[in-house]
Amino acid sequence: MSTTKKMVVEWKGNLRLEAKNEKGLTVKFDAPKDHGGEETALSPMENVLASLASCSSFHVLTILKKKRLNVTDYSVEATAERREDPPRVFTKIHLKYIVKGTNVTSEAVESAIKLSEEKYCSVGGMLKQAVPITSSFEVVKQG
């Protein structure tokens, strides 16, 4: 079983591009100035790193919610090393999850991250075939 996903990417001049999905939602891309762009938007590689952290976060947040844990603040610091020579792929990626909440435990966060990274996150499911991905987390109790 599979579903089909379609996007159209349109050139907007120089290295500016805009991608649109079937519902009309869009995202813009540009290149860094030292690669001929104008830096009006994130680069494709920055977008991929952000997509990985966001994909994993969707599942972490959903799992924590299902466990009735009250997350009050949440962020991920994503760091990646990149090859200098083409193709300038990521050579390693680290995700640091920072979860704040009133009744959030380290055990619950660790287990949610593990489930997300090992089973649910689709972006990670692809990227980890090409790049080693590691993670760490910090839990801050509030209230």
Add this chain to the structure above:
Amino acid sequence: MSTTKKMVVEWKGNLRLEAKNEKGLTVKFDAPKDHGGEETALSPMENVLASLASCSSFHVLTILKKKRLNVTDYSVEATAERREDPPRVFTKIHLKYIVKGTNVTSEAVESAIKLSEEKYCSVGGMLKQAVPITSSFEVVKQG
């Protein structure tokens, strides 16, 4: 040799997230309604597909410009099949490049796409480890 890339992803409530690079450029993410989101922005997987097409386009457009070919319009239709079961990875991806211009030849476009996909595109350099990626193109002469 390698360079480091950092992004911070912040939770904005429900399944809305915003990623920011070190220069303050941002991209938003949301989940589809049938996955608990509000569809205010593209999903991470849509963003990855758009990033692949955009990354490859940067190199195709740059190569055609270096060859002094006058591209007047350019777009890519990206189509991907996705697994139904988690992790819901892409199982195949197709990119269809549509290039319009006054002096653009099929040979030049074909060679630019080949160079981009085989050598330069970093997003493709990672994704092709996990997913078969195919491409086709259409050249429209104008003027």
